[in-house]
Amino acid sequence: MATELEYDRSLYGIEHDAGPFEVTESQIQAFSRGIAETNPIYTDAAAAKSQGFQDIVAPPTFCTIMVHRVSLPDIGLKFGGKPVTGGMHAGQRVQARAPITAGDHLTASSHLKEVYPKTGRTGTMVFIVWETTFRNQDGTVVADVQESFIRRG
Amino acid sequence: MLYFEDVELGDEIGPLETEATDDGVLAFCQVWNNRTPNRFTDQAIAEEANLPGPIVPGIMSMGMMARLLTDWAGAEALKDLDVVFRQPVPHHKPITIAATVTDTRQEDGENVVECDILMTGAEGERYVGGKAIIALPSKP
Numbered sequence: 001m002a003t004e005l006e007y008d009r010s011l012y013g014i015e016h017d018a019g020p021f022e023v024t025e026s027q028i029q030a031f032s033r034g035i036a037e038t039n040p041i042y043t044d045a046a047a048a049k050s051q052g053f054q055d056i057v058a059p060p061t062f063c064t065i066m067v068h069r070v071s072l073p074d075i076g077l078k079f080g081g082k083p084v085t086g087g088m089h090a091g092q093r094v095q096a097r098a099p100i101t102a103g104d105h106l107t108a109s110s111h112l113k114e115v116y117p118k119t120g121r122t123g124t125m126v127f128i129v130w131e132t133t134f135r136n137q138d139g140t141v142v143a144d145v146q147e148s149f150i151r152r153g
Numbered sequence: 154m155l156y157f158e159d160v161e162l163g164d165e166i167g168p169l170e171t172e173a174t175d176d177g178v179l180a181f182c183q184v185w186n187n188r189t190p191n192r193f194t195d196q197a198i199a200e201e202a203n204l205p206g207p208i209v210p211g212i213m214s215m216g217m218m219a220r221l222l223t224d225w226a227g228a229e230a231l232k233d234l235d236v237v238f239r240q241p242v243p244h245h246k247p248i249t250i251a252a253t254v255t256d257t258r259q260e261d262g263e264n265v266v267e268c269d270i271l272m273t274g275a276e277g278e279r280y281v282g283g284k285a286i287i288a289l290p291s292k293p
Contacts, residue, residue, distance in 0.1 A: 026184075027184045030180045030181065030183060030184035031181065031184050031216065033177060033180050033181075034177045034178065034180050034181030034184070034213055034216065035177075035181075035213060035216035035217045035219070035220050036171055036177065036217070036220070037216075037220055038224075039223060039224070039228055041228050042228070057228065059216060059219060059220070059223070060219050060223065060228075060231045060234070061212065061215050061216050061219045061234060062216075064212035064215060064216070065184060065185040065186075065212065068185060068186065068187065069186065088238075089211050089238060090237065090238060091235070091236055091237040091238060091283075092211060092212060092215055092235075092236055092238075093233070093234065093235035093236070094215070094219075094233070094234050094235075095232065095233045096231060096232055096233070099229065146235075
């Protein structure tokens with residue numbers, strides 16, 4: 001079966017910038033509490049400093065909460081000629097590149113990575129994947145985060 | 154401290170037995186700037202979304218999975234975690250997180266351990282699955 005997939009391909013190659021987002025000690029502590037983190041470098045500034053970090057350290061997937069502050073455009077998806085809206089968070093990938101500590105100011109740069117159909121038992125679904133690169137105030141890349149969303153045709 | 158030489162193909166990591174509490178989810182939504190109440194915190198809103206009750210945010214599940222790996226390998230060791238959200242995760246239900254080593258190799262001067270990781274429920278629910286890459290030091 002031929003798949004008729006239409007969307008705004010001009011979005012490829014365009015970066016959507018957001019931030020800066022300040023990382024605070026209380027944010028990191030609340031994130032750590034939510035995932036029941038017990039490693040003291042993620043919960044206690046003094047412990048983190050004693051291990052050579054600048055300040056309390058963010059757990060490796062911390063940037064996932066920042067992704068939601070980046071507003072991404074609608075890709076105008078049409079499937080078989082019909083617009084498709086709504087969607088579900090299907091998956092997430094975090095590549096941790098460098099430590100994030102309290103006091104950092106992070107900027108986000110997001111782009112459309114890929115759009116592809118997949119046919120399973122329940123019909124055809126379209127996956128939309130966005131990739132966001134986070135940098136700190138020194139320009140160091142601290143994480144790359146991919147988010148994928150499913151829409152059903 | 155865990156060293157690369159200590160890890161073998163097929164090694165099991167965990168299991169980590171945990172559960173998500175209402176308070177933990179609420180704290181998580183607040184730090185995330187997600188307006189509450191929402192389907193993660195409120196029974197009625199969850200039911201409107203065709204869910205039996207409030208669920209755990211996907212990125213919170215992912216954070217708990219990362220915790221298994223950083224508890225095992227150390228805070229700076231986790232390089233890549235790639236997960237698929239398969240089923241909604243309920244609050245106050247036992248959650249088991251476990252991983253299995255699927256490859257060990259040296260790549261670009263780094264000692265790399267790859268594993269499959271899975272979050273499951275007490276009735277065999279497969280909530281979240283994925284793959285992780287961990288970098289470990291060599292024995293001195």
